[in-house]
Amino acid sequence: MKKASLLMILGSVLLLGLFVFPLWNIELGAPQYPEPLGIDIYINGLQGQNEFDIQNIDGLNHYIGMKTLPKPEDMWEFTVFPLVIGVMVFLGVLLGVLGYTNKISYKWFFGWFILMSALGVLGMYDFNAWLVDYGTNLDPKAILKLANPDGTPMSYKPPLLGHQKMLNFDAYSYPRLGAYLMFVGMCLTLIAGYLGWRYKKINGTKQQN
Amino acid sequence: MKKYKYYLMAIIGVALVFSGCGNGGTKGSSNGALGSSAAEKVYVAPGQQDEFYAFLSGGYSGNLTVYGLPSGRMFKEIPVFSQFPTSGYGYSEETKPMLNTSFGFVPWDDAHHPDISQTNGELDGRWIFINGNNTPRIARISLSTFETEEIIEIPNSAGNHSSSFITENTEYVVAGTRFSVPVPQRDMPINEYKSNFKGALTFISVEPEHGQLDIKFQLLMPGFNYDLSHPGRGDSHGWFFFTTYNTEEANSLMEVNSSQNDKDFIAAVNWKKIEEYVNSGGGTKMAADYAHNVYDEGTHTGTTTMKKEVLTVDPTKVPGAVFFLPTPKSPHGCDVDPSGQYIIGNGKLSADLTVHSFDKMIAAIDGKKFDGEAYGIPILKFEDVLAGTVKSGGLGPLHTEFDGQGNAYTTFFISSEVVKWKLGTWEVVDRKPTFYSVGHLMIPGGNSRKPFGKYVVAMNKITKDRYLPTGPEMEHSAQIYDISGEKMELIYDFPTHGEPHYAAGCPAELLAPNSKKIYRLDDNKHPYAVANPSEARVERNGKEVHIYMSTIRSHFTPDNIEGIKVGDEVYFHITNHEQDFDVPHGFSIIGQNTSELLVMPGQTKTSIWKPKKVGVWPFYCTDFCSALHQEMQGYVRVSPANSNLELSWSLGED
Numbered sequence: 001m002k003k004a005s006l007l008m009i010l011g012s013v014l015l016l017g018l019f020v021f022p023l024w025n026i027e028l029g030a031p032q033y034p035e036p037l038g039i040d041i042y043i044n045g046l047q048g049q050n051e052f053d054i055q056n057i058d059g060l061n062h063y064i065g066m067k068t069l070p071k072p073e074d075m076w077e078f079t080v081f082p083l084v085i086g087v088m089v090f091l092g093v094l095l096g097v098l099g100y101t102n103k104i105s106y107k108w109f110f111g112w113f114i115l116m117s118a119l120g121v122l123g124m125y126d127f128n129a130w131l132v133d134y135g136t137n138l139d140p141k142a143i144l145k146l147a148n149p150d151g152t153p154m155s156y157k158p159p160l161l162g163h164q165k166m167l168n169f170d171a172y173s174y175p176r177l178g179a180y181l182m183f184v185g186m187c188l189t190l191i192a193g194y195l196g197w198r199y200k201k202i203n204g205t206k207q208q209n
Numbered sequence: 210m211k212k213y214k215y216y217l218m219a220i221i222g223v224a225l226v227f228s229g230c231g232n233g234g235t236k237g238s239s240n241g242a243l244g245s246s247a248a249e250k251v252y253v254a255p256g257q258q259d260e261f262y263a264f265l266s267g268g269y270s271g272n273l274t275v276y277g278l279p280s281g282r283m284f285k286e287i288p289v290f291s292q293f294p295t296s297g298y299g300y301s302e303e304t305k306p307m308l309n310t311s312f313g314f315v316p317w318d319d320a321h322h323p324d325i326s327q328t329n330g331e332l333d334g335r336w337i338f339i340n341g342n343n344t345p346r347i348a349r350i351s352l353s354t355f356e357t358e359e360i361i362e363i364p365n366s367a368g369n370h371s372s373s374f375i376t377e378n379t380e381y382v383v384a385g386t387r388f389s390v391p392v393p394q395r396d397m398p399i400n401e402y403k404s405n406f407k408g409a410l411t412f413i414s415v416e417p418e419h420g421q422l423d424i425k426f427q428l429l430m431p432g433f434n435y436d437l438s439h440p441g442r443g444d445s446h447g448w449f450f451f452t453t454y455n456t457e458e459a460n461s462l463m464e465v466n467s468s469q470n471d472k473d474f475i476a477a478v479n480w481k482k483i484e485e486y487v488n489s490g491g492g493t494k495m496a497a498d499y500a501h502n503v504y505d506e507g508t509h510t511g512t513t514t515m516k517k518e519v520l521t522v523d524p525t526k527v528p529g530a531v532f533f534l535p536t537p538k539s540p541h542g543c544d545v546d547p548s549g550q551y552i553i554g555n556g557k558l559s560a561d562l563t564v565h566s567f568d569k570m571i572a573a574i575d576g577k578k579f580d581g582e583a584y585g586i587p588i589l590k591f592e593d594v595l596a597g598t599v600k601s602g603g604l605g606p607l608h609t610e611f612d613g614q615g616n617a618y619t620t621f622f623i624s625s626e627v628v629k630w631k632l633g634t635w636e637v638v639d640r641k642p643t644f645y646s647v648g649h650l651m652i653p654g655g656n657s658r659k660p661f662g663k664y665v666v667a668m669n670k671i672t673k674d675r676y677l678p679t680g681p682e683m684e685h686s687a688q689i690y691d692i693s694g695e696k697m698e699l700i701y702d703f704p705t706h707g708e709p710h711y712a713a714g715c716p717a718e719l720l721a722p723n724s725k726k727i728y729r730l731d732d733n734k735h736p737y738a739v740a741n742p743s744e745a746r747v748e749r750n751g752k753e754v755h756i757y758m759s760t761i762r763s764h765f766t767p768d769n770i771e772g773i774k775v776g777d778e779v780y781f782h783i784t785n786h787e788q789d790f791d792v793p794h795g796f797s798i799i800g801q802n803t804s805e806l807l808v809m810p811g812q813t814k815t816s817i818w819k820p821k822k823v824g825v826w827p828f829y830c831t832d833f834c835s836a837l838h839q840e841m842q843g844y845v846r847v848s849p850a851n852s853n854l855e856l857s858w859s860l861g862e863d
Contacts, residue, residue: 037407052788143837
C-alpha cells in the first residue's frame with residue numbers, strides 16, 4: 001500500500017504541470033502563413049504560439065465575423081479551472097498521505113480517479129462548446145459569409161482533436177505537454193488504485209489492522 | 210574534277226577555322242554551359258533560397274540593390290541617396306532629413322562602392338556602407354532592417370570615389386576625394402591648380418556598438434586624384450592604400466595631360482600613426498559646413514545636424530605616416546589580398562598588373578631608401594617595393610578580388626575579360642571573356658580576410674546584344690562565374706538596375722537569421738504614433754492639421770475627415786498596427802505633391818498634403834493587403850479657406 005500511495009501522490013502532483021505547460025494547442029497554417037499561427041491553451045488563459053499570433057488570428061477572424069479571442073477575464077473557465085486542478089492535486093496528495101499511513105483504503109484512489117475523469121470529460125465538453133460558440137456564433141455583419149453546399153452557414157469551429165481543412169487554412173488541434181502530464185498522472189493514480197487493490201487481495205484482512 | 214574537290218574542301222576547311230575563331234567566345238560558352246549543366250548550378254528551385262546575398266551598388270541610381278547568388282534574382286532595392294517613391298523614402302517627413310546636405314536637399318547621388326562591416330577582418334553582417342560620389346557623402350545601412358540609418362557629408366572633398374572602404378575591425382570608413390579642390394573652397398583661378406589644390410582623405414570613425422559615424426580627421430594630401438583605396442589586412446592592418454592619377458596636377462585636357470607621367474603613386478597611409486597624432490592633440494581645426502543625418506529606429510525619424518568644424522592633418526607634420534609607392538601609369542584599382550601582404554595596383558592604361566609587397570615596403574621605409582619626395586612626402590623606389598608583375602597580355606586591368614585559395618581575379622576593361630592568376634608566382638591560370646567592358650568584380654567576402662571563393666560576379670558596363678533590346682538605353686549586365694574549379698565557368702548573366710558599379714556579398718546565413726520581420730508597435734516612439742485605434746484623432750494648430758491615423762487590414766482609422774480648409778498643411782501621421790511579417794500598408798491622397806507612403810508593420814510615417822481645391826477627396830491604400838484592399842479608403846472634405854466648419858472625423862462607428 002505504501003508504493004500505491006506514493007504513486008497516488010506522484011500522479012496527482014503531475015497535474016501541477018498544467019500551471020506551467022499548455023493544455024492544448026490549435027494551429028492554423030495556410031500558404032501565406034508558412035510559419036503557422038497558433039494558440040496555446042493554458043488552464044488560465046490563451047497565449048500565442050509566437051508573440052503576435054493572437055493579434056494576427058483576431059485580425060483574420062474579423063473577416064468571418066468571429067469574436068476576438070478571450071482574455072482571461074472574459075471567461076469564467078480561466079478562473080475556475082486552476083481552482084479545480086489545485087483542489088484535485090490537494091485531494092490527491094491528501095489521499096496519498098492518508099493511504100501511506102493506512103488511514104484509508106485504495107478505493108479512495110479510484111474515487112479520485114473517477115472524479116477527475118468526470119471533470120476532464122466536463123472540461124472537454126466545455127472546451128468543445130466554446131469552440132462551437134466561437135466557430136458558429138458569428139457577427140451578422142461579417143465581411144465573408146460562406147455557406148455549406150446545403151445552404152447552411154459554414155462553421156469555423158476548429159476540430160476538438162486532429163486536423164480539419166477550413167477554407168484556405170489547415171487547422172490542427174492537439175494536446176500539449178500539460179495534458180500529457182495530466183494523462184500520465186491520472187494513469188499513475190489508476191495504477192495506484194490497482195496496486196492498492198492487489199495489496200489488499202494478497203494481504204487480506206491484515207491490512208485492516 | 211578531283212582537284213576541284215580538294216579545293217572545295219580546303220575552302221570549307223578555312224571557312225570553319227575562321228568562323229570557329231570568330232565565334233569562339235560565345236559558342237564555346239554556350240556549349241560549355243550545356244556540357245556542364247550550368248543551368249543546374251544557378252537554378253534555385255521555387256521555395257528554395259540562395260546561398261549568398263549580393264549587394265550591388267546602383268551607380269547613378271543612388272541606391273543599393275540586393276540580389277541572390279547564384280540565382281541572380283533581385284530581392285530589394287534599398288534607397289540610399291535617392292528619393293524612392295516605392296517606399297516614400299526621401300518624400301516622407303521622417304526620411305527627408307536623410308538627404309540634407311550643406312548644399313540643401315540633394316535627392317540623388319552616384320553610389321559606387323559598398324563594403325560590409327568586419328570584425329577581425331571577417332564579415333560580421335552588421336552594416337553595409339556606401340559612398341555618394343557627387344555630393345560627397347558616406348551612408349551606413351543596417352543589415353537587419355535593410356534601411357539607410359545614417360548619412361554623413363564629407364567637407365573639403367569632391368568626387369568621393371576612393372570610398373567607402375573599411376578597416377578590418379570597422380574602426381574607420383574612408384572617404385577619399387577623386388578631385389582635388391581648393392581647401393577651403395575659394396574663388397581662385399583654375400590654372401593655379403598646381404600646389405594650391407588639395408586632396409582630402411577623410412577617416413570616419415564608426416562607433417563600435419551602434420555604428421554612428423563621425424569624421425575623426427582629414428588628411429590634406431597633395432592635389433592628385435585619389436582614385437581607389439583599400440585597407441591593410443593582418444600585418445598591414447593600420448595602413449590604408451590609395452591609388453592616384455594626375456600626379457601631373459593638370460587641370461585641363463585631362464585625358465592627355467594627366468597621363469604623361471610614366472608612374473603615378475599608391476599612397477600608403479599609416480592611419481594608426483595619424484590616429485595617435487590626433488589623439489594626442491595634433492591636427493588643425495578648420496571651419497567646414499557639412500550635414501550629419503541620423504535615422505532613429507525607435508522614432509522612425511531622421512534628423513539632420515549641421516556640423517561646423519573638421520579636424521585636418523598635414524601629412525608632413527606626422528613623419529613616417531605617409532609614403533608614395535610608384536606604380537605604373539594611372540593605376541585605377543587598389544586591392545589588398547586577404548593576407549594583407551600584397552597591394553595590387555592596376556594600371557588602367559597598361560597591360561600589366563603591378564603588385565607591391567607590404568614587407569618590402571616596410572623594409573624600404575626602415576632603410577630610408579627614398580627616391581626623392583613629393584610635397585614633403587617620401588617616395589619609395591619602385592624596385593624596392595615591387596613584389597612582382599603579372600604579365601597578362603590583356604588590356605586595361607582594373608580591379609582584383611581574391612578567392613582565399615591563393616588566387617586573384619582581375620578584370621580587364623578594354624579587352625573585356627576576367628583573368629585568374631596566382632599570388633606569389635604571378636602566373637596567369639585562366640581567362641574568360643565578359644560581355645562587355647567589365648568594371649568591378651566581386652567575390653563574396655573578397656574584400657576581407659576570409660573570402661567565400663565559390664562565385665565571382667563581373668559587372669559590365671555595356672550590354673548590347675545580351676538581352677532583348679529595350680531601345681537605346683539598356684540596363685547593365687552582371688555575370689556569374691563558377692570559380693570552384695581550376696578554370697572559371699560562366700554560368701549565368703542577368704540585367705541589373707542602374708549602374709552595378711561595385712558589389713559586396715556575404716553568405717546568406719550571416720544575415721537571414723537577423724533580418725527584422727516587423728517593428729514592434731510597443732517600441733514605436735514616434736511622437737505622432739497612435740498605439741491604439743481609439744487614440745486616432747485630428748488636431749488643428751493654426752493652418753497645420755495633424756491627423757493621427759492607424760491602419761490595419763483593411764481600414765484606416767479615421768476614415769472620413771471634415772473641417773479641412775484650402776491652404777491648410779495637412780500632416781497624415783500613419784501608424785501601421787499590423788505585427789505580422791511582410792504586411793505593409795500604403796497611403797496616398799489625390800493631389801499629393803510628394804509620393805505615396807509604404808508603412809511597415811509597427812512603423813509610423815508622415816506625409817504632407819496641401820489641399821488646393823475645395824471638394825471631397827479620397828485617399829486609399831497603395832499596397833494590396835487583403836481581399837478588402839479596394840475598400841481600404843477614406844475621404845477628406847476640403848472647405849473654402851474662410852469656412853467655419855469644425856474638425857470632425859469618423860472612428861469606425863456604423
